[in-house]
Structures are given as C-alpha cells and as structure tokens.
Amino acid sequence: DVQLVQxxxxxxxxGESLRISCQVFGYRFxxxxxxxxxxxxxxxxxxxxxxxxxDSYSNYSPSFQGHVTMSADKSISTAYLQWSSLKASDTxxxxxxxxxxxxxxxxxxxxxxxxxxxxxx
Amino acid sequence: DIQMTQxxxxxxxxxxxxxxxxxxxxxxxxxxxxxYQQKPGKAPKLLIYAASxxxxxxxxxxxxSASGTDFTLTISTLQPEDVATYYxxxxxxTPVTFGGGSKVEIK
Numbered sequence: 001d002v003q004l005v006q007x008x009x010x011x012x013x014x015g016e017s018l019r020i021s022c023q024v025f026g027y028r029f030x031x032x033x034x035x036x037x038x039x040x041x042x043x044x045x046x047x048x049x050x051x052x053x054x055d056s057y058s059n060y061s062p063s064f065q066g067h068v069t070m071s072a073d074k075s076i077s078t079a080y081l082q083w084s085s086l087k088a089s090d091t092x093x094x095x096x097x098x099x100x101x102x103x104x105x106x107x108x109x110x111x112x113x114x115x116x117x118x119x120x121x
Numbered sequence: 122d123i124q125m126t127q128x129x130x131x132x133x134x135x136x137x138x139x140x141x142x143x144x145x146x147x148x149x150x151x152x153x154x155x156x157y158q159q160k161p162g163k164a165p166k167l168l169i170y171a172a173s174x175x176x177x178x179x180x181x182x183x184x185x186s187a188s189g190t191d192f193t194l195t196i197s198t199l200q201p202e203d204v205a206t207y208y209x210x211x212x213x214x215t216p217v218t219f220g221g222g223s224k225v226e227i228k
Contacts, residue, residue: 035217037165045157045165045208047217061216095164105171106212107155111164 002026004096004112011118012086019082020115022096029077030054033099035108036070036081040092050099053079086119093117123147123211127220135228140196142223144209152187153213156194159222160205168207169194201227 007021022034036048049065051058053072060068072079079096094115097108124147134140144154152172157165167176169185172192182197196203204227209220 044222045159045210045219047219050217059215063216097165100170102171102174104151105153105155106217107167107170107176107210108157108165109167109170109176111166114164 002098002110004098004110006094006096006112006115009116009118011120014086014088014119014121016086016119017082017084018086018117019080020094020117022079022081022112024077024079024098027098029072030074033106034070034072034079035097035099036068037095037097037108038064038092039095039114048081048094051079086117088119088121090117091119122216123150123214123218125209125211125218125220127207127209127223129223130221131224131226133226133228134199136199136201138199140199140203140225142194142207142209142225144192144194144220146190146192146211146213149190150211150213153211154185154187154192155210155212156183156185157208157210158203158205159208165208196225199225199227 003025005023033050035050038046049060051070058070069082096112098110100109126145154172156169159165172187173185184195186193206222206224
C-alpha cells in the first residue's frame with residue numbers, strides 16, 4: 001500500500017526551531033518528488049515547495065523561500081520540512097504529497113494525513 | 122504568479138442534482154490543471170488531472186473539461202459523500218497555485 005505517514009502535532013513558541021517529517025511506504029522514495037502544502041486554519045491550500053529526494057534539488061514558493069527548508073533522508077525514505085525560527089503566523093496544518101507527472105502536468109496523487117503546527121507564546 | 126479564481130465559493134444543492142464548479146486561470150495554462158476534493162478534517166484527494174483525466178478509483182460521476190483559460194469540474198449526480206471543498210490547482214508554472222476553494226453542501 002502506498003502511504004505517506006507524517007509526524008504528530010507540534011506545539012511551539014515563537015523563535016523556536018522545528019522539523020516535521022513525512023515517511024514514505026509502498027514505492028521507491030527517490031522516484032517521485034515530494035511537495036509540501038500549507039493550510040492555515042479555515043483557509044485554502046498553499047504550495048510551500050517541492051523537492052527531489054534523489055538529489056535534494058528543490059523549488060520553493062517565493063512566499064516561503066528563506067523561511068523553511070525541505071530536505072530528505074533516502075536511507076529511511078523520509079522527507080522533512082523545517083523552520084529555524086517559528087512565527088505565530090506559521091500556525092497551520094502542513095501536508096506532504098507525492099508529485100506525479102502526466103506529460104508536463106504535475107499533480108499530487110498521494111497525500112499524508114497532515115501535521116498540525118501550533119505556534120503561540 | 123498565475124491566479125486561479127474559483128466560483129462559486131460555496132453552493133448548497135440536493136442529492137441527485139448536477140453540480141458545476143468553475144476555475145479561471147489568469148493566463149493560459151494549456152491543460153495543466155488538476156482538481157482535488159477535501160472532506161472536513163481530511164487531507165485533499167486528487168480527482169481529476171490534466172483537466173479531464175479521471176484519477177484511478179474516482180467515481181465516474183466526476184468529470185473535468187477545459188475551454189481556453191476556463192476549467193470546469195462537474196459532479197453529474199451529487200451523492201451525500203460528495204460534501205466537501207473542491208480546489209483547482211495549476212502546474213503550468215511555479216509557483217504552483219490553487220484556487221480559493223468551492224464548498225459543496227447538501228440542502
């Protein structure tokens with residue numbers, strides 16, 4: 001069964017660091033890019049960025065560039081999203097998803113269950 | 122950035138009715154357009170990719186079409202389990218962008 005399993009909810013204070021994870025099961029980790037999507041409470045979906053687990057090449061949304069870092073550990077089929085200094089405005093659900101391609105069209109076909117990040121003083 | 126404008130933002134209709142949701146791109150995106158369904162408290166699910174291709178396992182009452190920069194998601198016969206928010210997403214150019222969502226409820 002193809003699955004993306006994310007780490008559990010996090011409660012942090014502004015300024016703290018955080019790394020959340022997304023572990024892949026059921027397919028070869030290096031074969032598909034991993035995408036991260038943010039959903040703030042009661043709001044829509046926002047693309048954070050996508051990364052190639054094979055060589056760590058990545059694309060970031062300008063809205064998130066410089067504030068988050070995507071990485072991966074191929075040995076344990078796990079992708080990460082990390083912050084060095086959280087803000088209250090980072091409070092959101094974060095989803096990882098597998099990126100699949102049909103011709104030049106990229107879609108996100110398998111999603112993790114989401115990791116809720118709460119940042120408050 | 123390419124803006125994706127969805128309409129309506131919400132609708133309420135009866136079981137068995139046909140539902141149409143529209144997504145307009147701010148520029149040409151060819152057919153690099155995908156549709157997702159998000160049920161309350163759940164992760165999004167891919168329904169339609171490349172504007173009109175049905176993702177494996179998705180019921181055939183869901184369909185997608187394209188005309189220029191306008192894209193349509195149709196639910197031919199609404200079922201109670203279709204209560205959800207639906208999002209379009211373009212992959213023509215980064216940053217990837219999503220529409221604002223269309224919430225479908227049952228009357």
